[in-house]
Amino acid sequence: MSDVSLSDDEDVPDLVDGIRQIVSCPVTLITGHLGAGKTTLLNYILTEQHGKRIAVILNEFGEGSTMEKSLSVGHNGKLYEEWLELRNGCLCCSVKDNGVKAIENLMEKRGNFDYILIETTGLADPGPLISMFWLDEELCSSVFLDGVITLFDAKNGPNTLKNETESHAGLVNTSIRQIALGDVILLNKCDVVTPAELETARAVIREVNLSAQIVETSYSKVPLDSILNLGAYARVNEDRIRRLTDEFTTLNVTGPHLDKSVGTVTIQLGLVEKSAVEKLMEKILWNNELKNSNGDTAEVFRAKGLLKINEGYLMLQAVYQTFSIGPISPEENSESVLVFIGRNLEKDCILRLLAEC
Numbered sequence: 142m143s144d145v146s147l148s149d150d151e152d153v154p155d156l157v158d159g160i161r162q163i164v165s166c167p168v169t170l171i172t173g174h175l176g177a178g179k180t181t182l183l184n185y186i187l188t189e190q191h192g193k194r195i196a197v198i199l200n201e202f203g204e205g206s207t208m209e210k211s212l213s214v215g216h217n218g219k220l221y222e223e224w225l226e227l228r229n230g231c232l233c234c235s236v237k238d239n240g241v242k243a244i245e246n247l248m249e250k251r252g253n254f255d256y257i258l259i260e261t262t263g264l265a266d267p268g269p270l271i272s273m274f275w276l277d278e279e280l281c282s283s284v285f286l287d288g289v290i291t292l293f294d295a296k297n298g299p300n301t302l303k304n305e306t307e308s309h310a311g312l313v314n315t316s317i318r319q320i321a322l323g324d325v326i327l328l329n330k331c332d333v334v335t336p337a338e339l340e341t342a343r344a345v346i347r348e349v350n351l352s353a354q355i356v357e358t359s360y361s362k363v364p365l366d367s368i369l370n371l372g373a374y375a376r377v378n379e380d381r382i383r384r385l386t387d388e389f390t391t392l393n394v395t396g397p398h399l400d401k402s403v404g405t406v407t408i409q410l411g412l413v414e415k416s417a418v419e420k421l422m423e424k425i426l427w428n429n430e431l432k433n434s435n436g437d438t439a440e441v442f443r444a445k446g447l448l449k450i451n452e453g454y455l456m457l458q459a460v461y462q463t464f465s466i467g468p469i470s471p472e473e474n475s476e477s478v479l480v481f482i483g484r485n486l487e488k489d490c491i492l493r494l495l496a497e498c
């Protein structure tokens with residue numbers, strides 16, 4: 142079931158000459174394992190962003206009716222109800238276009254939102270929802286994916302991950318995917334951990350994802366500008382590019398190695414050819430041609446990169462099987478950087494495959 146709450150109930154706030162003006166609205170996905178603090182974060186954002194129009198969608202698994210009833214929190218003590226029309230069960234199981242369309246319909250009816258926050262269940266892989274909201278800019282949708290925030294409980298997270306890893310031997314568990322796909326990871330419940338526990342939790346995250354920003358929080362209290370308006374999937378984002386090129390300094394992290402097969406590989410290159418990187422991504426994402434030195438097939442959950450080409454710069458973004466390479470114009474004179482997060486990844490094997498392309 143997908144619940145939608147609206148944080149405000151103004152009537153037709155954006156009618157101009159009787160025509161609803163739809164402005165593209167950022168979608169933030171909030172994910173993380175059970176009990177990590179996702180709902181606490183939602184409530185915190187609603188309180189802090191008093192006066193903004195925020196749609197909150199709780200994406201829970203469930204047998205589908207054709208129309209999903211919504212209800213719940215709102216703020217200022219008011220309760221708002223809305224309907225999100227989906228053709229089947231829950232948002233992440235809808236066909237891509239239906240899920241986005243349902244939200245666009247809601248905006249047509251209720252006006253624009255400042256933010257749309259989607260909380261996934263602790264048991265969900267956020268991948269399908271990312272694919273749903275990461276749309277071609279050319280489609281001119283009224284929503285766009287702004288970023289993925291992953292909550293991780295500093296106290297219980299490492300054990301949750303360990304138990305999941307042991308009980309899903311051979312499979313990459315959901316908690317690891319949630320960490321891998323996070324643009325910002327809130328290391329939450331810092332109020333109840335020792336410095337050693339905090340260090341362990343940090344290392345567990347870094348084992349999987351070297352590229353996300355980690356913010357330590359208690360009761361999910363975080364400066365909102367570090368989680369909203371991230372532009373993590375935007376083509377032009379100087380801050381992201383700078384962070385990508387800074388990532389080399391954080392390499393060689395050692396930690397408890399819960400799942401040795403999952404990790405981040407960062408590659409720095411000089412000039413590259415767009416067609417070669419395109420071919421590389423097709424071989425990796427679509428044809429399963431990337432293997433590690435044992436011959437095991439690699440799986441990329443997330444990739445990003447800055448590509449220096451003769452004519453300027455391009456940005457690479459990928460989530461599971463979808464990737465895009467589009468032009469950008471960084472201020473600085475950077476080299477090419479590629480970051481891959483996934484399973485069975487080895488730098489030399491990626492470089493060899495790239496050379497073939």
Ligand SMILES: Nc1nc2c(ncn2[C@@H]2O[C@H](COP(=O)(O)OP(=O)(O)OP(=O)(O)O)[C@@H](O)[C@H]2O)c(=O)[nH]1
Binds near residue numbers: 176179262329358
């Ligand atoms: N001590 C402490 N407790 C916290 C913190 N953040 C959240 N909690 C508590 O942890 C419990 C779970 O928090 P929720 O926000 O419901 O977690 P969730 O991720 O939404 O949980 P699920 O919906 O079950 O996946 C609640 O009792 C919160 O009050 C924190 O930073 N410190």
